[in-house]
Amino acid sequence: MNFMNQLRMMTYASLFVALIAAGAFISIPVGPVPIVLQNMFVLLAGLLLGPRWGLASVFIYLLLGTFGLPVFAGGTGGIGRILGPTGGYLIGYLPCVYATGLIARKNKRSRLVDISAMITGSVILYAAGVPWLKFATGMGWEKAFMAGMYPFLPGNAVKIVAAAFIAGKLRPLMKG
Amino acid sequence: MVFTDPNRLPPLLQVEHVSHHYPDGGTSVSNVSFNVCKGEFIVLAGANGSGKTTLLRLLNGLLHPSAGDIRYRGKPIIKNPEHTRKHIGMVFQDPDTQIVGETVFDDTAFGPENLKLPREEIDKTVHATLDSLGLGHMKDRCPSTLSGGEKRRLALSGILVMHPEIILLDEPFSNLDYPGAAGLLQLLEFLNRDGITLIAATHDVEKIIDKAGRMIIMQNGTIVADGPPSLHVQALEQYGIREPCASRYGMKPADWVNGRKRP
Amino acid sequence: MTPFTYRKGESHYHRLDPRYKLIMLALVSVSVLQAAFIPLLVFSAALAQAMVRVGIHIPTALKHLKFFFLLLLLIFLARTVSEQSGDTLFKIYKLQVTTGGIRLGVLTAWRFLVVMLAGMIFSRSTRPSQVKSAAQWFLKPVPFIPEKRAAVMIGLAIRFLPLILQQAEELSLARKARGGDLRKNPVKRITELAVGLMKKSFRTADQTALAMAARGFSEDRTDPSFHPSRLDAAYLVLTGTTAILLFVC
Ligand SMILES: Nc1ncnc2c1ncn2[C@@H]1O[C@H](COP(=O)(O)OP(=O)(O)O)[C@@H](O)[C@H]1O
Ligand SMILES: [Mg+2]
Numbered sequence: 001m002n003f004m005n006q007l008r009m010m011t012y013a014s015l016f017v018a019l020i021a022a023g024a025f026i027s028i029p030v031g032p033v034p035i036v037l038q039n040m041f042v043l044l045a046g047l048l049l050g051p052r053w054g055l056a057s058v059f060i061y062l063l064l065g066t067f068g069l070p071v072f073a074g075g076t077g078g079i080g081r082i083l084g085p086t087g088g089y090l091i092g093y094l095p096c097v098y099a100t101g102l103i104a105r106k107n108k109r110s111r112l113v114d115i116s117a118m119i120t121g122s123v124i125l126y127a128a129g130v131p132w133l134k135f136a137t138g139m140g141w142e143k144a145f146m147a148g149m150y151p152f153l154p155g156n157a158v159k160i161v162a163a164a165f166i167a168g169k170l171r172p173l174m175k176g
Numbered sequence: 177m178v179f180t181d182p183n184r185l186p187p188l189l190q191v192e193h194v195s196h197h198y199p200d201g202g203t204s205v206s207n208v209s210f211n212v213c214k215g216e217f218i219v220l221a222g223a224n225g226s227g228k229t230t231l232l233r234l235l236n237g238l239l240h241p242s243a244g245d246i247r248y249r250g251k252p253i254i255k256n257p258e259h260t261r262k263h264i265g266m267v268f269q270d271p272d273t274q275i276v277g278e279t280v281f282d283d284t285a286f287g288p289e290n291l292k293l294p295r296e297e298i299d300k301t302v303h304a305t306l307d308s309l310g311l312g313h314m315k316d317r318c319p320s321t322l323s324g325g326e327k328r329r330l331a332l333s334g335i336l337v338m339h340p341e342i343i344l345l346d347e348p349f350s351n352l353d354y355p356g357a358a359g360l361l362q363l364l365e366f367l368n369r370d371g372i373t374l375i376a377a378t379h380d381v382e383k384i385i386d387k388a389g390r391m392i393i394m395q396n397g398t399i400v401a402d403g404p405p406s407l408h409v410q411a412l413e414q415y416g417i418r419e420p421c422a423s424r425y426g427m428k429p430a431d432w433v434n435g436r437k438r439p
Numbered sequence: 440m441t442p443f444t445y446r447k448g449e450s451h452y453h454r455l456d457p458r459y460k461l462i463m464l465a466l467v468s469v470s471v472l473q474a475a476f477i478p479l480l481v482f483s484a485a486l487a488q489a490m491v492r493v494g495i496h497i498p499t500a501l502k503h504l505k506f507f508f509l510l511l512l513l514i515f516l517a518r519t520v521s522e523q524s525g526d527t528l529f530k531i532y533k534l535q536v537t538t539g540g541i542r543l544g545v546l547t548a549w550r551f552l553v554v555m556l557a558g559m560i561f562s563r564s565t566r567p568s569q570v571k572s573a574a575q576w577f578l579k580p581v582p583f584i585p586e587k588r589a590a591v592m593i594g595l596a597i598r599f600l601p602l603i604l605q606q607a608e609e610l611s612l613a614r615k616a617r618g619g620d621l622r623k624n625p626v627k628r629i630t631e632l633a634v635g636l637m638k639k640s641f642r643t644a645d646q647t648a649l650a651m652a653a654r655g656f657s658e659d660r661t662d663p664s665f666h667p668s669r670l671d672a673a674y675l676v677l678t679g680t681t682a683i684l685l686f687v688c
Contacts, residue, residue: 011648014595068558070443074506078558137517162629273646
């Protein structure tokens with residue numbers, strides 16, 4: 001039933017919009033800095049929905065935030081967040097989810113492929129976020145990396161490993 | 177051949193040797209056959225897991241039979257799902273999952289919007305439907321703030337607005353308190369008198385058996401009894417369904433809403 | 440319930456056409472990010488009044504934004520140390536803090552705050568279903584984006600969000616009750632929480648898809664309708680003028 005599959009994928013993609021938005025609020029205390037789950041849900045959207053539906057869910061998420069709904073980090077919203085210094089991390093979700101989904105889809109399914117896909121996605125995310133941060137605030141490269149990347153790397157690694165397990169557990173549920 | 181005698185009209189629904197199994201599970205419905213005529217009020221009784229939900233979903237085309245054939249007005253339903261769903265509505269067991277609109281009004285408008293009716297017409301028919309169900313004054317309410325009975329009525333309104341011929345109800349009384357259940361039952365009776373065919377699946381027949389004209393009992397995916405409720409009411413226990421109290425003491429089942437015995 | 444959440448009200452902002460409101464929000468956002476000190480001060484006063492009108496309690500709103508203020512502080516510091524003009528106030532290590540730098544730091548942070556508050560006024564006074572309708576209208580001319588599908592997805596996402604937050608809370612409470620928080624391995628903790636959350640919400644999504652199909656879902660559906668009035672035109676002209684003034688002054 002093609003119609004039903006299409007409808008189900010659309011519902012899942014909408015669910016991921018909500019998960020990504022909720023991910024900004026759900027944090028797990030690990031050491032001194034809590035790990036926020038938002039970008040993990042973006043990576044999972046790529047793995048579980050594939051490039052196109054993954055892109056659709058990130059796009060809708062950004063659209064909601066741009067229109068002022070409180071779906072960005074800290075329960076805020078508005079075009080100001082996109083144009084602001086951390087806007088690169090938000091816009092960067094688009095190429096991030098697409099690349100993650102594409103790599104995971106084009107290769108044979110394995111945990112290693114999933115992890116490489118997510119590493120690529122994360123690299124793309126920082127490649128969008130860090131320069132944006134630098135130019136929006138006028139800080140130097142070194143400081144931009146110090147403020148916008150290094151502190152998040154350990155948490156990111158944890159999230160990538162966790163997401164690989166999560167994807168393995170959830171894929172069977174999505175066949176419907 | 178010309179059908180002049182109304183009794184010779186083809187049945188509304190024809191279910192012929194239908195079986196179904198879930199991809200990862202065993203057989204959920206096996207070799208089921210029956211006909212449904214216009215205006216019937218059928219109780220589909222059976223213990224949990226006997227296949228009631230699956231059968232209802234087969235009847236409105238949400239699931240496809242693995243074998244057998246279901247026809248609505250003589251046409252196979254899987255061939256024209258849109259036609260089927262406009263005319264055969266379904267109330268899910270958990271009304272929360274069925275409600276898709278942000279307000280009572282928006283939710284009721286979902287079906288007509290799918291049919292691409294013009295906006296003015298939608299506004300008119302939605303208002304009329306909500307008023308007829310006593311939901312008119314809460315049209316701007318958020319569905320999650322409604323009571324259980326109101327949610328069930330809202331689910332019905334989303335279906336009635338499409339003017340269906342048949343309504344399938346899955347465990348309509350679960351999670352309803354006494355006034356909620358009594359109100360719903362009265363509404364169902366009213367709809368049935370209005371000519372709408374009803375099929376209600378339940379493992380708890382007591383509330384509804386007095387209003388229904390026919391009872392189909394399922395066990396392990398097959399139909400084990402089909403006929404007037406009074407005929408089979410004593411057999412219920414043997415199929416794992418609780419028998420209504422009254423009948424257990426040798427009385428006719430009570431009119432559950434008014435607490436009177438029927439003459 | 441946050442200051443960003445829609446609440447019923449009778450203000451003008453509640454009555455405006457959502458498409459006009461979005462255009463107004465965009466005009467304000469872009470022009471405010473260019474505004475100079477004095478015009479921004481005047482505009483902020485007007486904005487505060489608008490916040491009161493739509494029923495936002497300003498102290499509560501500011502308290503809700505405390506996380507955002509950290510970001511503003513970062514913006515302020517970065518601007519302050521990167522701009523070197525006016526008198527030097529003091530020097531720490533190699534960093535030179537000047538009056539020009541502080542001025543620019545305050546201005547930049549303030550602009551972002553104002554844009555954020557304008558967004559708050561919008562989302563506080565606009566029903567999510569109206570946001571959905573307006574989004575569909577704006578996406579219509581955009582190529583490659585099926586606007587009707589986008590609108591349906593917005594509606595579904597708005598419906599799922601509170602459910603997920605509620606489930607997340609229940610799950611983390613249940614986990615705490617079982618002493619799960621004592622486990623040290625963060626990968627296991629994240630996996631457990633996320634799998635629990637997603638399993639549950641996938642089931643909800645399945646049910647929703649089924650219910651939509653049962654109700655005859657079709658992507659080719661009736662378009663939303665809008666009823667713009669004179670009020671909308673008046674507000675648009677007013678906002679447009681303000682935006683130009685913010686831009687040039
Ligand atoms: N989605 C499903 N996947 C696999 N098996 C299922 C599914 N839904 C129901 N079943 C199985 O099919 C049978 C009939 O279930 P159901 O139609 O839900 O019965 P009832 O509604 O009478 O409780 C049961 O054995 C049940 O375990
Ligand atoms: Mg059932």
